[in-house]
Amino acid sequence: MNPGRGGVLGLGGEAAEIEVTVSSVHLDTQSSSDSLISESDDEKPPFKNEIENQVDEETEKLAVEIMDFLISSLGVSVKTYLRDENEENGLYFEIEGDDAGLIIGRKGETLRAMQFLMILILKRQLGKSVRITLDVEGYRDRRINSLEVLAENSASKVIKSGKPFRLNPMSAFERRVIHVALAENTSVRTESKGSGLRRQVVIFPVRD
Amino acid sequence: MIEKSVTEMVEYLAKALSENPEFVSIDEEETEEGITLKLQLHPDDKGRIIGKNGRVAQSIRSLIRVGSVKSGTKIRLRID
Numbered sequence: 001m002n003p004g005r006g007g008v009l010g011l012g013g014e015a016a017e018i019e020v021t022v023s024s025v026h027l028d029t030q031s032s033s034d035s036l037i038s039e040s041d042d043e044k045p046p047f048k049n050e051i052e053n054q055v056d057e058e059t060e061k062l063a064v065e066i067m068d069f070l071i072s073s074l075g076v077s078v079k080t081y082l083r084d085e086n087e088e089n090g091l092y093f094e095i096e097g098d099d100a101g102l103i104i105g106r107k108g109e110t111l112r113a114m115q116f117l118m119i120l121i122l123k124r125q126l127g128k129s130v131r132i133t134l135d136v137e138g139y140r141d142r143r144i145n146s147l148e149v150l151a152e153n154s155a156s157k158v159i160k161s162g163k164p165f166r167l168n169p170m171s172a173f174e175r176r177v178i179h180v181a182l183a184e185n186t187s188v189r190t191e192s193k194g195s196g197l198r199r200q201v202v203i204f205p206v207r208d
Numbered sequence: 209m210i211e212k213s214v215t216e217m218v219e220y221l222a223k224a225l226s227e228n229p230e231f232v233s234i235d236e237e238e239t240e241e242g243i244t245l246k247l248q249l250h251p252d253d254k255g256r257i258i259g260k261n262g263r264v265a266q267s268i269r270s271l272i273r274v275g276s277v278k279s280g281t282k283i284r285l286r287i288d
Contacts, residue, residue, distance in 0.1 A: 066224075073217035074271060075278040102274050110274055113267035120264065121224045196261050 055091055059130055063091050066118050090131025100136045144177055151181035155188045158203045169200045214275035218245055226253040242282025
């Protein structure tokens, strides 16, 4: 590499040769930086699995359209925001406003229905599976917290009684929270049993 | 009117989820108890709108319930 020479008042200088490794870092190098960036874009690694988590503009646009349509036709007063930090992991909508509770529904039923229908429409219209997460004023986080508490309390009950304990039927997401919460607890093991809407987590004692 | 919008929403969802959206039509019938939305579809699409274990129809009804609460009118969905 040639570090280049400054020259005097910009005259008689020699251009520096630099070696550039393109990463996600923004390049300020004047010469040919544009072409370097676009080249690197062409070399995207192949997708690891079939579910595309990288969301393109078309998908995002349609998802926002569906969301706006549902909100306005239901006449609910809420605002939705697309959180952009989660791009690698599908689309993450945050919903807030006076009717937020109504959008959650009983035990999150309405929220899940909306999420389910949006994913289904995107699949039918665009032919691909997109991960969509809807969160109302931190409801999801609160729900995760209360499920973790439930998991711990139920596990204590199982350890005390030595008998398996069956939790209420839950969604795949909720069951996962329970499994993960008790994964490190060696005194119990968890298993999902039943099918469809009746699928529920059972906590078993582990005897040593 | 809000009920009108719920009707539009059901029509939109039915069309977006059908293979034959041109066969989708919806009628509002006013009864003493409220409004019944009568959704008509191409026979091949009925299963798509009802869904496995009725999950799609159930989800549409969940959203209708929100519209019901907002408008203060009982709204029912009938899939013909």
